[in-house]
Amino acid sequence: MGMHGSGRDRSAGGLQNAVTREIRIALARCGWSTADLARRMAVPDKWLGGRMRGDTRMTLVDLGRVAEALGVAAVDLVPVVDLVPAGAPETAVRRPQPARPSRPAHSRRAPRKRPGAARSAA
Numbered sequence: 001m002g003m004h005g006s007g008r009d010r011s012a013g014g015l016q017n018a019v020t021r022e023i024r025i026a027l028a029r030c031g032w033s034t035a036d037l038a039r040r041m042a043v044p045d046k047w048l049g050g051r052m053r054g055d056t057r058m059t060l061v062d063l064g065r066v067a068e069a070l071g072v073a074a075v076d077l078v079p080v081v082d083l084v085p086a087g088a089p090e091t092a093v094r095r096p097q098p099a100r101p102s103r104p105a106h107s108r109r110a111p112r113k114r115p116g117a118a119r120s121a122a
Helices: 010-030 034-041 045-053 060-070
Strands: none
Touching: 010 034, 010 045, 010 060, 034 045, 034 060
């Protein structure tokens, strides 16, 4: 498989699209164009444009360079939500559950005694 998308599977393409979407959001926050980003990365516009369009796969090294130029962590450009395949059952996604606060032992109630249960037959 080469760098140009012919052998690319749908999940890899979906991830690249999600990453480039996050990059575009970060560019908008900075008020930059892709040409501005390319200039700050010291790469040709064509180099960055190919990756942003999906013509060329963006490697982790590329992602790191983009993140550095934007002043963010590379992980901030990878949306976790888009890593779940479309149509996956809800049970496939494990979301962290908030911890339930345990009650201290002294606040737990003793079992209630039923009326008449303490009486013994005499």
